[in-house]
Amino acid sequence: MSIPYRFEQxxxxxxxxxxxxxxxxxxxxxxxxAVAGRVMLSRPQGRLAFAELRDSSGAVQxxxxxxxxxxxxxxxxxxxxxxxxxxxxxxRTKRGELSVKVDEWVxxxxxxxxxxxxxxxxxxxxxxxxxxxxxxxANPKSRERLLLRSLLVRRMRERLWDRxxxxxxxxxxxxxxxxxxxxxxxxxHRALDTDFYLRIAPELYLKRLVVGxxxxxxxxxxxxxxxxxxxxxNPEFTTLELYQAYADYExxxxxxxxxxxxxxxxxxxxxxxxxxxxxxxxxxxxRRATMAELVEEATGxxxxxxxxxxxxxxxxxxxGVAVEPAWGPGKLLLEVYEKTAEPTLWxxxxxxxxxxxxxPLARRxxxxxxxxxxxxxxxxxxxxxxxxxxxxxxxxxxxxxEEQSAQHAAGDEExxxxxxxxxxxxEHGLPPTGGLGVGIDRLAMLFADATNIREVISFPTMRxxxxxxxxxxxxxxxxxxxxxxxx
RNA sequence: GCGCCUCUAGCUCAACGGCAGAGCAACGGACUCUUAAUCCGCAGGUUCGGGGUUCAAAUCCCCGGAGGCGCACCA
Numbered sequence: 320m321s322i323p324y325r326f327e328q329x330x331x332x333x334x335x336x337x338x339x340x341x342x343x344x345x346x347x348x349x350x351x352x353a354v355a356g357r358v359m360l361s362r363p364q365g366r367l368a369f370a371e372l373r374d375s376s377g378a379v380q381x382x383x384x385x386x387x388x389x390x391x392x393x394x395x396x397x398x399x400x401x402x403x404x405x406x407x408x409x410x411r412t413k414r415g416e417l418s419v420k421v422d423e424w425v426x427x428x429x430x431x432x433x434x435x436x437x438x439x440x441x442x443x444x445x446x447x448x449x450x451x452x453x454x455x456x457a458n459p460k461s462r463e464r465l466l467l468r469s470l471l472v473r474r475m476r477e478r479l480w481d482r483x484x485x486x487x488x489x490x491x492x493x494x495x496x497x498x499x500x501x502x503x504x505x506x507x508h509r510a511l512d513t514d515f516y517l518r519i520a521p522e523l524y525l526k527r528l529v530v531g532x533x534x535x536x537x538x539x540x541x542x543x544x545x546x547x548x549x550x551x552x553n554p555e556f557t558t559l560e561l562y563q564a565y566a567d568y569e570x571x572x573x574x575x576x577x578x579x580x581x582x583x584x585x586x587x588x589x590x591x592x593x594x595x596x597x598x599x600x601x602x603x604x605x606r607r608a609t610m611a612e613l614v615e616e617a618t619g620x621x622x623x624x625x626x627x628x629x630x631x632x633x634x635x636x637x638x639g640v641a642v643e644p645a646w647g648p649g650k651l652l653l654e655v656y657e658k659t660a661e662p663t664l665w666x667x668x669x670x671x672x673x674x675x676x677x678x679p680l681a682r683r684x685x686x687x688x689x690x691x692x693x694x695x696x697x698x699x700x701x702x703x704x705x706x707x708x709x710x711x712x713x714x715x716x717x718x719x720x721e722e723q724s725a726q727h728a729a730g731d732e733e734x735x736x737x738x739x740x741x742x743x744x745x746e747h748g749l750p751p752t753g754g755l756g757v758g759i760d761r762l763a764m765l766f767a768d769a770t771n772i773r774e775v776i777s778f779p780t781m782r783x784x785x786x787x788x789x790x791x792x793x794x795x796x797x798x799x800x801x802x803x804x805x806x
Numbered sequence: 807g808c809g810c811c812u813c814u815a816g817c818u819c820a821a822c823g824g825c826a827g828a829g830c831a832a833c834g835g836a837c838u839c840u841u842a843a844u845c846c847g848c849a850g851g852u853u854c855g856g857g858g859u860u861c862a863a864a865u866c867c868c869c870g871g872a873g874g875c876g877c878a879c880c881a
Binding site: 345360362363364365366367368369371380382384385386398399412413414415416418432433434435436437438439440441442443444445446448457499500501502544546547549550551552650653654657673676677678733771781782 | 807813816817818819829830831832836837838839840841842843844871872873874875876877878879880881
């Protein structure tokens with residue numbers, strides 16, 4: 320049987336269901352359609368045969384009769400997973416199932432490999448992640464999660480366009496990894512004989528675009544961090560970063576809470592959603608609290624960046640934090656916050672006014688130079704967004720870079736290094752700007768009610784399948800060369 | 807990186823020191839209204855790999871691999 324190059328589909332399963340819903344049992348519509356999809360169930364029954372055809376919109380039953388259907392015998396031998404195109408009249412069977420009574424049909428692709436258990440599908444997580452194409456057919460929920468993610472990104476773009484933001488693309492190959500505190504992947508460019516780093520954040524380039532006159536920009540794209548995998552971390556992940564000239568972090572808070580609530584309405588139909596069985600209300604306004612306030616709430620002790628270092632160190636140690644000598648009060652306060660307050664947070668809260676020591680790209684707080692105008696949005700106990708009034712003073716930025724650089728030299732591989740190009744850009748003048756980063760995978764998890772980031776990534780990062788054979792000392796290609804010593 | 811758990815037929819799972827099994831899928835057959843169709847028949851295995859203990863190992867022990875969860879990391 321030859322496979323055609325195209326098939327003229329005139330209706331989807333969902334369209335058939337909607338348009339001929341009114342047909343009564345045993346009734347015939349008099350209308351022919353052409354449908355296509357994958358055979359998910361097959362019930363041959365002598366001179367009759369039924370098959371469930373699934374397409375991206377839903378499923379419709381194919382009803383085949385030996386007296387009507389061409390190549391009826393072959394139809395009864397269709398296997399689960401075969402792609403089929405079928406033309407015929409829309410009817411409702413005597414038992415009440417809306418069907419296409421097949422006149423002509425054609426195989427569009429054979430499923431050579433079996434398709435798993437028709438009832439229980441495929442549940443083995445390794446198979447589900449490594450062979451996602453199989454998971455998507457076997458488990459409708461997997462498809463729904465990826466669809467939801469797609470819609471999330473689409474709506475996010477639309478909401479930002481509506482607000483006058485311009486979508487841009489900035490380099491993924493960075494000569495200097497910057498914009499975040501993370502270990503990079505390294506690669507090499509032959510012609511330039513130079514190492515490049517896959518970006519750990521687009522931040523610095525986006526702010527350079529603001530310097531260049533793009534007053535509202537955003538980028539949705541992939542970031543790469545050479546760190547551990549976990550149910551909440553994938554080495555490559557997607558973020559939204561945006562920058563708004565003339566705005567400060569208070570303005571960004573309003574944007575974040577409004578945008579999130581709008582997306583919740585788009586995707587879940589309400590701002591009050593349920594995550595992991597627990598109610599979560601995303602309606603603005605969200606609570607705003609300083610890090611110091613939250614620490615005091617959680618511990619009963621008033622601590623801040625102005626608390627003597629040894630006092631902070633004592634508290635941190637009591638909490639089991641391995642305090643390092645290089646840490647100042649800011650880092651210690653952050654550690655205490657993360658151990659005590661952060662795990663208790665559930666409803667959305669803007670945790671604001673982070674220590675300057677741990678925020679090298681954020682502008683100093685207008686009321687306290689030891690703090691910055693930075694916040695993280697914590698929702699359902701997770702960091703969903705990180706934002707600040709951007710540091711636009713080139714001298715201060717240089718000083719912060721140099722502090723980071725000293726930490727890098729002292730062995731902190733994740734500390735930043737001085738980025739002269741970026742400093743030169745700041746010398747040309749960055750207006751007051753509010754900036755924001757949002758983890759799109761985590762946002763998708765929230766709306767999809769998923770606990771594992773891999774559920775919202777089409778092909779999550781896995782150890783390569785060939786690793787085992789290589790470890791065993793086998794050359795995977797040895798058997799495929801066809802070259803054998805003569806006996 | 808550390809700890810715990812998992813790995814048996816294409817898929818989903820039993821057997822837990824004593825002959826490696828079932829359902830579904832596949833394959834052959836019956837069946838003119840099925841709905842996870844039903845019925846009859848047939849076939850399917852390096853029990854993740856390697857080593858050890860034992861009369862006997864899927865099962866117990868050791869090493870390795872892959873995966874999951876938690877911790878650490880991810881400011």
